[in-house]
Amino acid sequence: MASKYESLVRAPLVDGTKTYHQVTEDIVRPIEAPPTRSWWIGFIISVILLLFGVYSIYREVTYGVGQWNLNKTIGWGWDITNFVWWVGIGHAGTLISAILLLFRQGWRTGVNRAAEAMTIFAVMCAGQFPIWHMGRVWMAFFVLPYPNTRGPLWVNFNSPLLWDVFAISTYFTVSLLFWYSGLIPDLATIRDRAKLKWRKKMYGVLSFGWTGSTKHWQRHESLSLVLAGLSTPLVLSVHTIVSFDFATSVIPGWHTTIFPPYFVAGAIFSGFAMVQTLLLVTRKVLKLEDYITMEHIEVMNKVIVLTGSIVGIAYLTELFISWYGANKYENWAFFQNRLNLLSPYGWSYWLMMGCNVISPQIFWFRKMRRNIVVTFFMSVIVNIGMWFERFVIIVTSIYRDYIPSSWATYYRPTIWEVGFYLGTFGLFFTCYFLFSKFFPVIAIAEIKHILKKSGESYKQKAVAVEAKDTDEYFHETQHAHH
Amino acid sequence: MAVKKFVVACFDEEDVLFKAVKQVRKAGYKLHDVYTPMPIHGLDTAMGLRDTSLHTAGFVYGITGTTIALSSISWIFTKDWPLNIGGKPHLALPAWIPITFEFTVLMAAVGMVLTFCYLCQLAPFVKKHHFHLRATDDKFVMVIECNGKTNDAEVSSFLSAAGGTEVNIQHAETGWWLGTYDKEQKLIADKTETVTA
Numbered sequence: 308m309a310s311k312y313e314s315l316v317r318a319p320l321v322d323g324t325k326t327y328h329q330v331t332e333d334i335v336r337p338i339e340a341p342p343t344r345s346w347w348i349g350f351i352i353s354v355i356l357l358l359f360g361v362y363s364i365y366r367e368v369t370y371g372v373g374q375w376n377l378n379k380t381i382g383w384g385w386d387i388t389n390f391v392w393w394v395g396i397g398h399a400g401t402l403i404s405a406i407l408l409l410f411r412q413g414w415r416t417g418v419n420r421a422a423e424a425m426t427i428f429a430v431m432c433a434g435q436f437p438i439w440h441m442g443r444v445w446m447a448f449f450v451l452p453y454p455n456t457r458g459p460l461w462v463n464f465n466s467p468l469l470w471d472v473f474a475i476s477t478y479f480t481v482s483l484l485f486w487y488s489g490l491i492p493d494l495a496t497i498r499d500r501a502k503l504k505w506r507k508k509m510y511g512v513l514s515f516g517w518t519g520s521t522k523h524w525q526r527h528e529s530l531s532l533v534l535a536g537l538s539t540p541l542v543l544s545v546h547t548i549v550s551f552d553f554a555t556s557v558i559p560g561w562h563t564t565i566f567p568p569y570f571v572a573g574a575i576f577s578g579f580a581m582v583q584t585l586l587l588v589t590r591k592v593l594k595l596e597d598y599i600t601m602e603h604i605e606v607m608n609k610v611i612v613l614t615g616s617i618v619g620i621a622y623l624t625e626l627f628i629s630w631y632g633a634n635k636y637e638n639w640a641f642f643q644n645r646l647n648l649l650s651p652y653g654w655s656y657w658l659m660m661g662c663n664v665i666s667p668q669i670f671w672f673r674k675m676r677r678n679i680v681v682t683f684f685m686s687v688i689v690n691i692g693m694w695f696e697r698f699v700i701i702v703t704s705i706y707r708d709y710i711p712s713s714w715a716t717y718y719r720p721t722i723w724e725v726g727f728y729l730g731t732f733g734l735f736f737t738c739y740f741l742f743s744k745f746f747p748v749i750a751i752a753e754i755k756h757i758l759k760k761s762g763e764s765y766k767q768k769a770v771a772v773e774a775k776d777t778d779e780y781f782h783e784t785q786h787a788h789h
Numbered sequence: 790m791a792v793k794k795f796v797v798a799c800f801d802e803e804d805v806l807f808k809a810v811k812q813v814r815k816a817g818y819k820l821h822d823v824y825t826p827m828p829i830h831g832l833d834t835a836m837g838l839r840d841t842s843l844h845t846a847g848f849v850y851g852i853t854g855t856t857i858a859l860s861s862i863s864w865i866f867t868k869d870w871p872l873n874i875g876g877k878p879h880l881a882l883p884a885w886i887p888i889t890f891e892f893t894v895l896m897a898a899v900g901m902v903l904t905f906c907y908l909c910q911l912a913p914f915v916k917k918h919h920f921h922l923r924a925t926d927d928k929f930v931m932v933i934e935c936n937g938k939t940n941d942a943e944v945s946s947f948l949s950a951a952g953g954t955e956v957n958i959q960h961a962e963t964g965w966w967l968g969t970y971d972k973e974q975k976l977i978a979d980k981t982e983t984v985t986a
Contacts, residue, residue, distance in 0.1 A: 327927035328923075328927040331926045377974055458868055459865075460931065461865050464866060464885055465866075465884040465885075467887075474887065474891050476895075480900040481895065484902045490927065491911065495925045496926060499922040499924075499925045500922075500926065504971045511916070512913045512914055514904065516910070516911055516916055517909075519825050519924045521823045521825065524825065524829070525833045525841050526841045527905070529843045530905045533843075533844050533901060537897055752824075756827045759803075
């Protein structure tokens with residue numbers, strides 16, 4: 308065994324008796340098999356949703372933002388809520404692939420590929436909202452700073468909205484590069500097993516002529532490590548900057564210094580919930596239970612209860628500071644517009660509290676963390692809660708501001724606003740279905756890399772090692788090296 | 790690039806592979822490469838490869854990004870288009886940190902990936918010779934380069950003795966060419982150079 312010794316205290320990351328070849332077989336099998344009936348049903352539903360979204364956007368572009376129920380003072384409604392929600396979901400993918408790589412968390416290997424894909428699709432969905440919200444979308448390129456004939460007319464580098472442009476586009480590009488560079492060796496694996504002509508051609512083009520040379524692997528490892536190192540501050544910066552969109556304004560309810568860490572924690576919270584939703588279905592449908600094990604589910608539930616509680620503390624801190632700050636507008640925003648259940652949007656605040664803070668507490672119990680039905684249900688609840696968090700922050704802060712005469716009428720979305728949101732679900736799931744059909748949902752090479760360290764059948768060999776005393780073990784391993 | 794002659798052997802276990810690499814280097818054969826389905830830590834050092842400087846390139850791209858972002862924003866906001874925002878200073882450094890940071894990361898990441906692809910000669914429609922198709926599945930494929938003086942029968946038996954299986958001799962193009970993997974392509978080089986095994 309070339310691998311290092313790993314303690315038996317840690318549960319195996321790969322169940323069953325696997326060889327390297329078996330790993331390839333298990334993960335590539337669904338790609339080589341024809342799509343199943345349920346795949347087609349899911350895919351078609353997604354495409355229909357996507358088309359409905361396209362039509363909703365078509366209405367919005369043709370007739371203007373008036374197709375939405377935004378009004379004065381609610382200039383941001385569902386659109387920006389959805390934007391923040393999708394960006395937040397993306398964060399878990401980068402956390403798993405980058406931060407957990409730096410922390411040397413072995414369990415990330417089972418879930419990182421799908422989580423990174425989820426990040427990319429979620430950021431694609433998020434990007435739609437600010438772009439189409441511009442109204443005159445054909446002017447969207449005005450947000451890019453380049454020497455032009457309109458002056459020189461430059462963008463405002465001091466504006467958080469421009470920081471957002473840079474943050475989201477960088478985040479998307481870096482995530483895509485990180486994901487794809489990891490995919491190249493796995494695509495080469497599929498290419499070299501392919502029997503069908505089109506598959507050889509397609510994966511041949513996609514795998515960039517990867518051979519598996521040791522020198523290339525050495526560079527690949529270096530690239531992954533540095534990209535992980537870059538993505539770690541990047542992912543924290545992205546949601547920080549998104550929170551600046553609100554925090555740097557002087558709107559009561561938005562003007563809060565706690566926003567950056569609170570948004571980042573919330574992003575990871577909702578992202579992990581989305582990873583659970585996707586992977587619980589994926590592992591079942593693609594029969595990957597040996598790779599995405601109960602351990603993975605449990606550890607992600609631990610992250611959910613941790614970040615959910617951080618978010619809970621942030622909610623309470625906000626309330627405390629608004630009381631302690633004794634600013635009457637701030638007080639009004641928090642205690643009247645939000646906390647008061649009988650106020651027009653009071654229900655949304657308590658829905659948020661219930662979904663995000665109270666319900667995830669059941670994950671303190673091991674039995675609940677390891678229950679698939681509960682986990683799936685909770686993952687959906689958490690994402691509903693996190694959607695309402697953004698809705699509460701945005702809408703309850705602006706629908707009743709300083710002057711009662713400008714208080715808005717009750718805001719509810721039009722069908723086209725809802726349609727746009729459903730359309731991004733369509734985009735997200737269309738992409739995810741295509742991904743799970745054509746790309747390996749688990750990083751094949753990375754699983755092989757940890758197999759002899761953390762695979763169940765290899766770990767059994769460590770039982771004998773565990774029984775030995777230190778001197779004996781040391782003597783043996785020293786001997787083996789000469 | 791040129792067509793060269795190689796002796797190829799497959800290995801199934803990392804332990805055997807590491808020992809074989811050591812033996813091959815000791816015997817003085819020219820180790821062309823070892824192709825593996827996943828990264829194997831320590832194999833590069835065992836083969837005597839030097840460390841990659843890709844991360845240094847990443848650092849250089851990063852500071853290039855920082856410099857470009859900071860210098861362009863300060864030029865734009867102080868010289869080209871000074872904008873009076875509530876009488877605040879034109880040189881608003883703290884407000885430029887987010888964009889500077891994002892641009893640094895963007896440049897470092899894009900630059901590194903492009904450099905990686907250039908160094909490893911990876912691109913769509915690039916095709917290379919693959920010594921063994923299971924090198925991306927479960928085999929560790931060791932390739933020894935032959936020169937005029939190499940006795941390939943001796944190398945073959947040496948590799949078998951070292952634990953290699955499926956030992957064979959291949960004539961292969963060492964570089965890349967444009968092509969797709971669905972068809973066998975005769976290279977121009979193949980036509981001109983006919984080498985008998």
